[in-house]
Amino acid sequence: MRIPLRHTLALPPLFALVLGLCITSTPVPAHAQTAYYLGAAGFPSTIRVAIRENNASGEPDPRGRIIFVSTVNFDDYCRCVLPNEWYPAWRPASLEAGAIAVKMFAWYHQLHPVTVDGFTFDVDNTVNFQTYRAESYQDSTDQAYYTTRNLAYVKPDKEIFELNYRAGYQNQPNWQYRNAQKMAQWGTEYLAEQGKTPLEILEFYYTGRMLTSIPGVGRS
Template sequence: MGSLCVASPRPASAQMQSVYNTSYPSVIRVAIRAYNNPVSPILYVQTVGFEEYCKDVLPNEWYPTWSPEALKAGAIAVKMFAWYHTLHPVTQSGFTYDVDNTTNFQQFKYLSGQTVTDQAVQDTWNYVYAPSTGEIKELSYRAGFPNRENRGFIGTNIMAQWGSEYFGQIAKMLFPNILNLYYPSYLLKFV
């Protein structure tokens, strides 16, 4: 079992952080664990540009060979997940960080971006996906089952990565429609 990470609670009087009053972070702090192993000790914390982080996560969470629409849906999920965690840092073993480089958060490998996944991040950079209140929420996702619709995930607020590919490649859905399948009470907003 991994160590417990505790986020600092937000004061009751604090204003809700939303896409309307909070800008993208410029950087994100990534705890680097040995061998990208979720249970390895933290070696150090690396500060990375926020957009670079998203570009270095997407090809490690979504296959770069997948359809452009699946990659765009993945880019939005990766970005919103990371943004949420920059607002909820954790302290563990004397290190304060936003995410780590493992599947505890999102698989991050520095400078691993690829042309097709970088393009998906760039194509969706000015879009956010949030509830109607605009609250910055973590967009959760799981692998799901290869080459299937993964209908069990639909409407659960957890996207199936393989499902995003199925709907992008086979059903020819656009990324906003793919996101809407999994996060039905959320809205795509241009920022």
Template sequence: MKRTTNILLAGFIAAGSLSLISTKNVSAQLQTIYNTSYPSTIRVAIRAYNNPVSPILYVQTVGFEEYCKDVLPNEWYPSWNQEALKAGAVAVKMFGWYHTLHPVTQSGFTYDVDNTTNYQQFKYLSGQTVTDQAVQDTWNEVYTLPTGEIKELSYRAGLPNRENRGFLSTNIMSQWGSEYFGHVARMLYPNILNLYYPNYLLKFI
């Protein structure tokens, strides 16, 4: 399952009149839901056997929605509670969107993500009915900072069949925790997301 670190925006703004200028410059550079549309496609570097350390074989360009549908069942178990799947769908989408805005070049290949846990597990045409539905149900919803900045929503597995309270308010969602709070605590996905990303807001686009 997904293993990554959360990327945080950091900066220092000078005092006095320069503060306003610096703030404007930072704001102008931000890629937000207000000045950036969903990508139509995403470039996925394919590594052999979905192995994070395998060399890149080629780069596959897929539709962005198809990508999300082909990631979710490989990161969240399709048998899990639908609210957990919806929380996962939002995280998968925001993670992918962020990385389309920050492509990398390696070994002569330029790509946005790869097909492994270096980013998110992607297997082409692996979508299932329940996970596809979770992606569709949340497609017009984004989870962002109050500024609307597009950020990577990080997540990790956590421990099976537990609350995984150590992840709460860390900006890293526990996948098993999302299932616990969806299935056992009967929480809705916006509330599940808020447990992990407390400074974020659910918005419709």
């Protein structure tokens, strides 16, 4: 079947119109262009945690309704995330790399809040952000958190960015996660077992970043 010429001439503008509609209908977060830098952005004292309803088994449901937003001390939030994300019996270097990742993830989102179903919050208590359980802190993870509390892992211009991570696989460095610029949690334990320091672990997964101290923030 042959298509008349006038019809083929009309196709590119139609395609452009559809493309334009697609682009304009894509939601653009208001904070997409906002960058925050270490020094200008003060260390958070609190963070707003959306508590989602539990599923029938009694576990917070990542797709569940938001019940309320709890304002939590920032240090307590990080302390109550780390043992649920990293494994508390792992080596200190792994936990310290994890503590920095958990803190930088939380800090980034504290600077970039979202509004869902009428609730404005920074993070929720599920794997949508980081798994948070109140009062679940442990000695080993607390030690890792406070050892690294005064440290930030940022871009060379000191921009605060989200340190993301996934579980990964046991007994290997997880190169594919490095390629995706995400930290593999099992990989941190593997590298710690190989004698790597927390900085070496961070540098392995997130290239082109730097570890620096946070102005005015101590270890306690």
